[in-house]
Amino acid sequence: xxxxxxxxxxxxxxxxxxxxxxxxxxxxxxxxxxxxxxxxxxxxxxxxxxxxxxxxxxxxxxxxxxxxxxxxxxxxxxxxxxxxxxxxxxxxxxxxxxxxxxxxxxxxxxxxxxxxxxxxxxxxxxxxxxxxxxxxxxxxxxxxxxxxxxx
Numbered sequence: 001x002x003x004x005x006x007x008x009x010x011x012x013x014x015x016x017x018x019x020x021x022x023x024x025x026x027x028x029x030x031x032x033x034x035x036x037x038x039x040x041x042x043x044x045x046x047x048x049x050x051x052x053x054x055x056x057x058x059x060x061x062x063x064x065x066x067x068x069x070x071x072x073x074x075x076x077x078x079x080x081x082x083x084x085x086x087x088x089x090x091x092x093x094x095x096x097x098x099x100x101x102x103x104x105x106x107x108x109x110x111x112x113x114x115x116x117x118x119x120x121x122x123x124x125x126x127x128x129x130x131x132x133x134x135x136x137x138x139x140x141x142x143x144x145x146x147x148x149x150x151x
Contacts, residue, residue, distance in 0.1 A: 003059060005098050007105040010054035010066070012046055017063035018054070025066070025088035029123075041068070055105050057089065057098040064093035067102040069118075077116035082106060084120035087129075099132050 010018060019038070026033060044052040045068055057065035068086040084106060089098045103118070110118050121144060122129055133139075 003096075005064075005096065005101050006058045007055055007101050008058070010045060010056050014056060014063060015042060015046075018042065018056070018066060021063065021066045021088055021090060022086075024090060025086055028088065055102055055109075057093075057102050059093060059096065059098070064096075065089035065098040065102055067106060069106060071115065074116070079114055079116040082110055082115045082118040084118055087120065094128075099129070100135075103132075103136060 019042070022038060022041070045054040051071050053069050053071070055067045055069075056063050057067075066086065066088050067084055070083045070085050071080045072083065074081050084103070087099060087102060089102075106118050109115075119140075120133070122133065130139075
């Protein structure tokens with residue numbers, strides 16, 4: 001068996017593995033979402049809407065990482081931009097290059113599909129991931145403000 005990492009689009013058959021990685025991602029961020037939100041997220045990325053997508057990283061036929069993304073228009077460009085919304089690699093597979101390969105694959109898809117840019121957010125305290133992110137581009141200096149709207 002090869003230890004090579006393979007990046008590919010998510011498939012419907014990936015649902016159990018995607019759910020396991022998604023749960024790990026939520027645990028990492030100490031987040032709890034209703035099951036309906038997780039179900040909606042899965043339906044969006046596996047559905048026909050090109051706004052939502054997901055790439056997966058595999059090693060030895062085992063899914064080790066996910067990159068959920070959302071395409072959207074912006075006022076500063078004519079082409080859509082890609083928000084890498086959720087990037088997660090299982091703890092036992094970190095350090096083997098899966099995160100880098102997922103980001104590189106999204107950048108290549110951006111070139112092919114003519115997106116204006118790929119961007120993402122992370123917590124300031126996520127220093128391990130930020131070392132990877134800083135190797136792609138410096139942080140842009142923006143600070144995010146969030147107003148939660150009650151349902």
